[in-house]
Amino acid sequence: MAKQTKKQKVVAELDSEKLYTIDEAISTLRTHKAKFDETVEVAMNLGVDPRHADQMVRGMVSLPSGTGKDVKVAVFAKGDNADKAIAAGADKVGAEDLMEDMQAGNLDYDRVIATPDMMGVVGRLGKVLGPKGLMPNPKLGTVTPNVEQAVKDAKGGQVEFRVEKMGIIHSGIGKLSFSDDALKANFEAITQAIVKAKPSGSKGKYVRKVSVTSTMGPGLKIDIADIEGA
Template sequence: MAKLTKKQKEAKAKVDVNVAHNLMDASTLVKEITNVNFDASVDIAVRLGVDPRKANQMVRGVVTLPHGTGKEVRVLALVTPDKEAEVKEAGADYVGLDDYLQKIKEGWTDVDVIVTLPSVMGKLGPLGRILGPRGLMPNPKTGTVTMDVAKAVQDVKGGKIDFKVDKTGIVHASIGKVSFEAEKLAENAHELVQTLVKLKPSTVKGSYIKSIFLSSTMSPSVAIDTKTV
């Protein structure tokens, strides 16, 4: 087992594992215990009382964080020539179609999100084995396959993220940076949790939001009182 550094020990000592905090206090504490020389990401992990193996308990959706993620999101817009000008104006980093499809076929995936038109999805099908494992395949459910591609680009650039419960029943998401004010982190976290609440499957019995933890890159996790979110 790796030894903890002095800073890691100090951070761990400030976290009482038996105490669950409200979102504001948890956000403040995460900022306090983060000791890295870069602007670390702040992540939330929400354990849901679902069985992801059952299709009717798969929780997936999108949420627009009120204060964004703090990350520079690189967007590729795969569109027909008549749409190129509007997606460029909307802020897409890469715009085109056949040339980028060929680049992807050759292994290029240096983007964070791909948005496209419904009419283009047929061309993307054969690239599923490349895009799928990287979470880059556009999907109508997440708003990345749409006729209004300019709005899709703006939404992604403005803090819209998609999430999906993993096989262990946990939703992981980045909700900002340590440089954010604690209030903004708390508001982003609240927005995500409330979105999850709205997506509760009707087949779920008992507790739905089982636990919530907040952490930053290399920091200990801070428990959140689910009743306060």
């Protein structure tokens, strides 16, 4: 018989049907923490079929407590906008040179931002950035004349959420080293943003299941009655 992993043993000890408040879930995850600073994640199962355009759920939200992650940002800009992006903390700023760099496979970025006048250049990277979810989009605020603010938002805890094929959204909400209040604030920010992003084509129950987990911890079901508008 195969030996159970530490995480499997933890899961086996828990009541799989129990519904937790977010406070109880955070407390439970802390009792099973690993030797490194684990990422805490939320998963939301939604009553949508993202194959239909009117059921797509996607957006941006600023986590009040930040992500605990060093976010790498690339910016397509020239002149004063390039200077502002650099001053705001962008990791890489350029134009055609940045495009060529990305075409060569250098795509180690969490966010790509562009000024509107650079979209002719960025457009050539559709097949490269698109599959990674990095293509700048005006609806998400990543195509903007105010690159300075966009970089600050990305570095300061703004995250993108996007529903996957099976109607699920996954998002990190911080590190286990965060305080209970910080993790709870981030949880409430992301869940409420997703509730507000309910698409017109969604029929029936929108939020069907919510769970919270840590890198090495168990997945804990959250009582969705605690999520306003769910």
